[in-house]
Amino acid sequence: MRIAVTGSIATDHLMVFPGRFADQLIPDQLAHVSLSFLVDELEVRRGGVAANVAFGLGGLGLRPLLVGAVGSDFAEYEVWLKEHGVDTGHVLVSTERQTARFMCITDADSNQIASFYAGAMQEARNIDLWQLVGPADERPDLVLVCPNDPAAMLRHTAECRELGLPFAADPSQQLARLDGAEARDLVDGARWLFTNEYEAALLQEKTGWDRADVLAKVGTWVTTLGEAGVRVDREGHATVTVPAVPDSPVADPTGVGDAFRSGFLAAVAHGLPLEAAARLGCVVASQALAAVGSQSYTADRTRLTDAAVRAYGAEAAAVLAPCLEHLS
Template identity: 60%
Template sequence: MRIAVTGSIATDHLMSFPGRFAEQLVAEQLHTVSLSFLVDTLDVRRGGVGPNICFGMGLLGLSPVLIGSAGADFAEYRSWLDRHRVDTESVRISETQHTARFVCTTDADHNQIASFYTGAMSEARNIELQPVAERIGGLDLVLIGADDPAAMIRHTQECRERGYAFAADPSQQLARLEGEDIRTLVDGAAYLFSNEYERALIETKSGWSDEEILERVGVRITTLGAKGSRIDRKGEPPIFVTVPAEEAKADPTGVGDAFRAGFLAGVTWELGLERAAQIGSMLATLVIETVGTQEYELRRGHFLERFATAYGEAAAAEVSAHLA
């Protein structure tokens, strides 16, 4: 199954300030703030929803195609993804802009001051899907993740025009998108991904009820945090999937992307929706136990042992037949 993943490509620059921002702010001078914080640590992490999802799929033995826009500074990141089975040939390299960057400083009370530089991400709207399909011999599914809003709409419309099945995953961009745009991104999707809050936001901003959305999409997948996930289809009872027990809780960033990676692997292996969500939940658990969205490892034996504990030996045996 040939799966392409479109979405933001970014690096995260995370710094920690040992003091408290509140102690540095003077209420009467907030209109002329000029501050510099001496930070103790700097962590540079690979990020962006597109690479995060592709990385997880690569660990599971698949070779997804990453589609997005990056800067000339993408070379090292590209090498990392290439080593993890991700096809990066369709990443557009900007001639003028740097790769998108998230810069965040966190204080001792876990308050944050952050900036997001869109950079090359804004050029993703110039990417056409047909050349990608021609290069790899067709597209069986295109996941349209959070990216430049104009790019998300263009990719969705092209999927409809050319008959490519697509999965809608607007996530972080829902706050920016208007109702008409959300309806454009959702209508006709084979799969619709969201978390519980985004699920309600999609309904509120689109003006469509849950029933109306199920008339327009094939499968609706909602992640429920520690409660697991829910899968809905028109005329079918919902499927609820629990999450495996955590060995530790380090950082939740990237958990949703890992779930999508595992789910798409299950779809590729034709294991059914429940099993796909179980794979996604297991992969997401590995992420929450690790700091960084692409810093976790997948050890086959360890993965299957924990999968069997969570979902049973029969379920683990089905996954074992496909797991790299």
């Protein structure tokens, strides 16, 4: 299965605040917040949602196509991605802007406050997905539309419909920038829809659709639930709920959702059932959670298998073997 991943490519600046944000917020002064957090740690890491997902897919043995816009400072990052199985041939390099920057502070409760500078990502709207359609054996089987320049997300979704390319909608953080019509356009007709629990509620508010309406518009809706795991819904089918891997070490929550998507889609690419796909997603997410940075974990067969056995039992872990047998 050939997967094209469109969306943000960025450098992450990850900071750690040893206290709790909640302790610094005064309820009757929230309309006048002016805070500066003295942080103890700073990690500069490779990131961006599309790059994170592509990195995860590459590590699991697929060769995803990365589609996004970067600056002239991308050269070292590109080498890294290529070394981890990512095809960067469809990445647009801006001559005017730097690669996007994600700046995030995480507190003692793993709550996060972040900002994002789009930079070269603004030029992603100029990328034409028609370039992906060549010989039949090179045509993507799925296009994942991740958070990106909003105009790019809308364009790529429209082009998928025009080209007859199955697509997955992952609006995530960009839901805050989309109006109702735009949110509906990104979701309608998606084979897969990915959200977390908060984004699921925000999506319904933005679109004016209730849960049944959303399920009528998409093939499968995958909702990550943090420590509670993941819920998978399809119209006319019973909900599938899979718990997260228990007692996973927590080093940095950044990019954990992206790692889940990598594991889930890798399982889908191998033809595994939904419950198994959700389990592999949770297992890969647990490895990302234990590492600082979105691309610092390794898809190690032994560690992934051990985590699957611990969380779901030996029989369930055996179902995942086709996705892991080629790993070191």
